Amino acid sequence: MSGDLERRYARVLRLYPAAYRRDRGPELLATLLESAGDSRTSPTSREVSALVLGALRAHAGQERRSVRGSWQSASGVAALMLLVSTIASAPVSVAIDLAAGAPATRWVLQPHLQDLAALPLGVVALVAALRGYYRSAAAAAAAASIVGTAVFWITGKDLQGGWIVYLCVAGLLLPLVREAPRPAGGLLRYLPLVPLLLLTTDQVMLRFSSEAAGTAGAVGTVALCVGVLVWVAVDERAAAAVGLVLLSQFLVKTVVLATFVIQSGGAPLAPSDIGRQMALAALGPALLLAVSVVAVRRQLRL
Structure with a gap:
């Protein structure tokens, strides 16, 4: 027997x-x-x-690790997710415009000048982060933020969030500069590809209507959050990484809204509407980061 x-x-x-x-x-x-x-x-x-x-x-590549190690891995993956999303944003949008029959003129590129100007430095940051050169990646991301800001002030166009995202990327990479841990392995290494899928879906739906794009984006974000919450029993770093990404997006919305209010000389929405929107935007990262903290501490006790 x-x-x-x-x-x-x-x-x-x-x-x-x-x-x-x-x-x-x-x-x-x-x-x-x-x-x-x-x-x-x-x-x-x-x-x-x-x-x-x-x-x-x-x-998933999960071994017994310290709290610091888990959060370093999550921070690195979050930085990669933001880099992939920001780098691909303008090229994907332009490619879909051209595929939809838009003429190949400078008017197709003009709405994306800030992102396109910072694109080369963003690619450098992405390659450096993938190879584990976090100091160079953080420096390139900070430089990309400066370039995007400069283009915004020179052109006087509406503020785009790419330069703020690059600043968030630099901040996420800073904890990795001193110790330079190995890039995340296992299944976690594929998580940075998710923003590319969500971005492409959002841009395709935008060609039908902005309402459809908004719905698709919201559904995709909710599905991603639910997925990593289910996966937290396997790898809590995924939930932490997505939480850090959503927190960065919340900061982007806050800065863009504040800049718009300053430029327009008044709030575009009622204070109650602004508060409701910001509270909803903060709910996702707060939930994911709280669950991640609990899961990391529980796993270390096992």
Whole structure:
């Protein structure tokens, strides 16, 4: 009977990565068999659930780490998500305009001058961050923010949020400069691609109507938040990273709104409407960051 139990445990342990099974598989299997005794022929449902969760955490690249290490990883991934979104914003919008039949003239590029001017430095920041050169990435992001600001003051066009995002990126990368941890691995490395999908969907829907784009953007953001909240049992760093991204977007909205109010000489909306919008914008990052803090501390106690 112990042979049947061992085979069933081994079958579940195949869910773990090969390197994990090679290093810890025999020890884990021996521990499971010892705790089960000789009377059982199959794992309990609780054991199977715990092993599956452990396998998912192993694939996610989650090992025992300090609170500082978890937040450093989340900060780096959040910076990458913001860089991907900001860098792709203008090119995706222009490409969809051209695909929709817009003439290839300077009028297609004009609404995106601030983002396009900072684009080369943004790409430098992205490449440097991916390679783990966080000091260079932070410097390039700060320079991109300065370029975007300069173009805004020179052209006198409406303020775009790209330069503020680059400033947020520089701030997120600063905690990584001193220790220079390795870039996030496992499943977390694919999270920066999500903003590209959401951005493309939003720009496509914008060609139909601004209302459809707003709905699609809201649904996509809610779906992302729900997804990382479910995933928090596997990797709490994902929820922390998305929370930091939403917090950066909240700061962008705050600065853009304040600048618009100053330039227009008065509030464009009633104070109650502004307060309601800002409260809703702050709800997402507050929830995700709070859940992340609780999950990180709980995981460290296990």
